[in-house]
Amino acid sequence: xxxxxxxxxxxxxxxxxxxxxxxxxxxxxxxxxxxxxxxxxxxxxxxxxxxxxxxxxxxxxxxxxxxxxxxxxxxxxxxxxxxxxxxxxxxxxxxxxxxxxxxxxxxxxxxxxxxxxxxxxxxxxxxxxxxxxxxxxxxxxxxxxxxxxxx
Numbered sequence: 001x002x003x004x005x006x007x008x009x010x011x012x013x014x015x016x017x018x019x020x021x022x023x024x025x026x027x028x029x030x031x032x033x034x035x036x037x038x039x040x041x042x043x044x045x046x047x048x049x050x051x052x053x054x055x056x057x058x059x060x061x062x063x064x065x066x067x068x069x070x071x072x073x074x075x076x077x078x079x080x081x082x083x084x085x086x087x088x089x090x091x092x093x094x095x096x097x098x099x100x101x102x103x104x105x106x107x108x109x110x111x112x113x114x115x116x117x118x119x120x121x122x123x124x125x126x127x128x129x130x131x132x133x134x135x136x137x138x139x140x141x142x143x144x145x146x147x148x149x150x151x
Contacts, residue, residue: 003052059085071112117141
């Protein structure tokens with residue numbers, strides 16, 4: 001499958017792009033996962049936004065967060081693949097692109113994520129290692145994981 005990849009900082013996003021990104025985030029995290037949490041957390045302004053489009057629809061998205069905002073290290077968050085695109089390998093492609101973009105944007109630093117616990121093995125296959133005990137985050141069990149870049 002072919003995807004149109006886009007990568008922008010907040011000020012470069014068009015109104016329509018921002019609306020479609022937020023719509024997907026709400027559809028997956030709030031409606032599908034029934035997670036009531038502060039989606040609009042004021043972090044988007046400082047982040048980079050990476051997404052894939054197919055046939056004019058956003059089918060995958062991540063938010064790349066600079067060091068010092070969510071964690072001491074840069075992080076990748078709001079990892080989403082639209083329901084209709086799951087099971088296609090897009091999630092792995094999305095994360096590979098996100099890791100590369102994070103390293104390019106923020107330099108060679110370890111990358112931290114707050115992963116949903118049931119996705120632990122997915123992230124381990126990408127080189128992330130668990131570094132916290134499981135904890136509830138707005139009703140969904142999470143763990144902190146780090147991908148060591150500098151050893």
